[in-house]
Amino acid sequence: MSSKKPEHKPPTSDRLLDLLLDALVERQTQRQAAEAAPATETPPAEEGAAARAPKARPPAKTRVDQKAAEPWPGQEGWVPPPKAPPIHLERVLVRFLILVAVLIIAVNVPVTRYGVSLARIMPDSAALVIRDGLVLKGSGPEIYMLQNDKLRWISSLDAFEHLGLKWGDVHVVEDAFLEHFEKGRPIHxxxxxxxxxxxxxxxxxxxxxxxxxxxxxxxxxxxxxxxxxxxxxxxxxxxxxxxxxxxxxxxxx
Structure with missing residues (x-):
């Protein structure tokens, strides 16, 4: 019988070291290939971030810069502003004062032969307070004093003054208003x-x-x-x- 020698196998630790060396060599080869690729290519993730980034705006001109650009009076290119239309305030004020003066004179100038002015003529007789001593006048020349709900005719200017009356006390009313009262004896x-x-x-x-x-x-x-x-x-x-x-x-x- 022929005897066979057993095959010699390397130990387990040696095999592990060989595997590690092979892996390191492969990784080094891949790294060198990656470095040799063009550097201009941008990863997709970086391209999206660059697109979303806001674009820088040019600096806006400030109001101070705009004013500085405008020419000042006396400089070349300066144009004077348009003239504002005159309002003639003095003339308007004078006209207003004249109008007020005319109205005051018109109200206080006597309009009847007895010197009664518009300021004393009451357009509405209902506004009068009916009382004894009220002096009334209609469209005629007669002047009456109301006493005890009766109209007493003041017969003369002497009687008028004797009663201590003034023309400002006379109220001009409608004749129909005087007809509401009974006539009393005259005042002499x-x-x-x-x-x-x-x-x-x-x-x-x-x-x-x-x-x-x-x-x-x-x-x-x-x-x-x-x-x-x-x-x-x-x-x-x-x-x-x-x-x-x-x-x-x-x-x-």
């Missing part, structure tokens, strides 16, 4: 001088002699209506018809 001025016993009633710038005390009372007069004046003044007033008219020739004071 009774004149007497110290050197005479006679009493006269002043009407229409004339003195009317009152015959006696009974007539005086019958006319509704009271002693408070009598005004003492100088006899010379009383003689200078023209005589009117006596009261009553059949009393005869009136005596002089």
């Amino acid at each position: 001025v009774l004149l007497k001088c110290h050197g005479s016993p006679h009493i006269y009633r002043l009407e229409n710038q004339q003195k009317r002699w009152i015959r006696d005390i009974d007539t005086f009372l019958a006319e509704g007069h009271v002693w408070e209506d009598v005004k003492m004046v100088d006899c010379v003044y009383l003689r200078g007033i023209p005589d009117g018809p006596p009261i009553p008219e059949d009393a005869g020739t009136p005596p002089q004071p």
Whole structure:
């Protein structure tokens, strides 16, 4: 029988070292091949990031730069701004003052023969407060004082002044407003001088002699209506018809 020698196998540790060496050689070969590739190629991930990155904007010109670019007065290329239209403030103010003055004069200038101005004429009679002592005037020359809901005619300018009235106290109303009131006895001025016993009633710038005390009372007069004046003044007033008219020739004071 022939004897066979067993085959010689390298130990296990040697085989492992050979495998490691082979792997290192292969990796080194791949690295060298990668370095030899073109460096300009960009990975897909880097290309997407570059596309998403915002583009840088050119710096905007500031207001200061724009003003600096404009020419100043006196420099070449400077154009003066357009002139603003004049408003003539002085002329407008003068016209306004003239208008105000005209309105004030128009309101206060007397428009009637009794000197009543527009400022005293009340267009609405309903606005009047009905009270005793209210002085009213319609379209005629007569002036009335309201007493106890009756219109008492103020017979003369002397009577008007004797009552202490002024033209500013007169309210001009419609005639229809006056018709709402009953007429009362007129308001007269009774004149007497110290050197005479006679009493006269002043009407229409004339003195009317009152015959006696009974007539005086019958006319509704009271002693408070009598005004003492100088006899010379009383003689200078023209005589009117006596009261009553059949009393005869009136005596002089």
